[in-house]
Amino acid sequence: MKMREVRKLKYDEQEKRLKELKLELLKERGNVEMGGNVKNPGRIKTIRRDIARLLTIENEREKTNE
Structure with a gap:
């Protein structure tokens, strides 16, 4: 998910x-801890980045509303 896509989402959709x-x-993470097979090892990194993008947009909105 790119920043453009995140910015287009409505607030409810972002949440x-x-x-x-x-x-x-x-x-x-639970699957990795249990020793399970990971189909895509880079997926955790991608998920973390997407979460960071969503939180960044959320913080920007909060600062502009002040």
Whole structure:
């Protein structure tokens, strides 16, 4: 997910996507900890970056609303 795509999302959609990504990250990390097979080892990094992008946009919105 690119910054352009994140900025186009509505606030509710961003919140929903953030929750989905956090849950997915939790599942991926749990799978790694249990010694399971990881289909895509770079997926955790991608999820973390997407979460950071969403949080960045959220913080920008909060600062502009002050």
